[in-house]
Amino acid sequence: MTSSEADESNRHPHGPTPLPSLPDKGRGESPSRAAQAQTKASPKLDLGEASHRRKNPLTGEWTLVSPHRMRRPWQGKREAVAAAPSLLHDPNCYLCPRNVRANGARNPDYPHTFVFDNDFGALHPDATPERIEDGLLVAEGESGLCRVLCFSPRHDLALAQMEVADVERVVDAWVEETITLGSREGVASVQIFENRGEIMGCSNSHPHGQIWATRHLPNELEKETRSQTQYLLERGRVLLLDYLEQEIARGERIVFSNAHFVVLMPFWAVWPFETMILPRRRIGGFDELFPDEKPALASALSELTKRYDRLFDVSFPYSMGFHQKPAGGAVHAEWQMHAHFYPPLLRSATVKKFMVGFEMLGSPQRDLTPEAAAARLREA
C-alpha cells in the first residue's frame, strides 16, 4: 500500500476494453499474475493521466474518468457546512427516546437501538399485486414495508462517534431485520441503507437508517444479481471474491482491512470518495454472518466513518447501504454481500459533486482517480 498520485501511472489492471495489447482476463492463472502481465503489456493507456472509462462488473455500466481535469480551478457552487447537533436529547426530534411521533405514538425509553414501521412509509404491505399492461404502458402494484432504525438513543452521535460495541448492536439489528422481513410472504428484497447529512436530503440529524422490504428486486439488486449469476455460471467462481483477490494483490485502492472485511475504493467508483466494504469469505447476506464477523463489521464501519470525518474535517455526508442476496430462503451461491458508501463531497466540505449534464444523459464522470482518492482516505 504505497501508492500515491505520483506513481499511479504504471501499475494498472485490466483497463477499459477494447485494448488490443491486453491479454484475455487471465483464465487459469491467479489474478495477481494476470494483473502483472497486463501492466507490462499496456504501456499506452495511462490511467492516471488519460481520459478513459472503467467498467463496473456488478452492473455492466461504465464510468468516465478524466484525471487531467484535476488541474482546472474550481469556480462552482459551494455548500454551507451544517453544524453538528449538540443536544443529547432533542425534545423536537421524533426519533429521540420518549418523544411523541407525528402519528401520536410515543417512542420507548430505548437504551440502544430502536426499530419501528415508518409512519409515512413509501410502501404499504397491503398494496395490490395487480399488473396493468397497455402496450408500452406497464405498471404493477408494489407492496412492502419501510422500517426506521435508530442507531442510538443519543441525538448528537453518528456512527463515527459511537462506541464500536454500540455499532455492533446496529449490525445485530440489521441481522434481525433481514431475517424477520426476509421470511415474510411476498418479500423479495431487504434493502438496508442510511442517508446522512442535510446535503443528502436527510432532515433529521438523529443517527438512524432505514430498511425497506419490497415485493420485487429493486433495480440495483436486479442488475447485481444478474451479473453475479452470469459470472458464477461462466467461471464457477464468485465475482466479488475474484475482484477482492485482484484488489488485495494490487493494494492501490485498499483503504484498510481487518480479519474479516476489506474496505476499498472500487476501480469503477463514480463518486469521488466512494467505497465498498467487502467480506473476505463468501457471505450471501446478514443472516450468514458468523459471531466473530459482527464486531469486525462494526469496527470497519466505525473506522471508515471516522476516516471520512477526518478527510475534510466535517461530519461527512453520504448515502450508504448494504446489498445482500434476495430474500426467500434460496442459497444464492453467486451472491457476495457488501456495503456501498456514496459520499457527495468532491474536494472539500463545501464543494459537492453534481450528477448533471453528460452524467444524466450519458455516463457518470469523475476527475480524481479512485487510486488518488483511496490514498487520501488511507492517510486521513
Ligand SMILES: [Zn+2]
Ligand atoms: Zn433525536
Ligand SMILES: [Zn+2]
Ligand atoms: Zn452492490
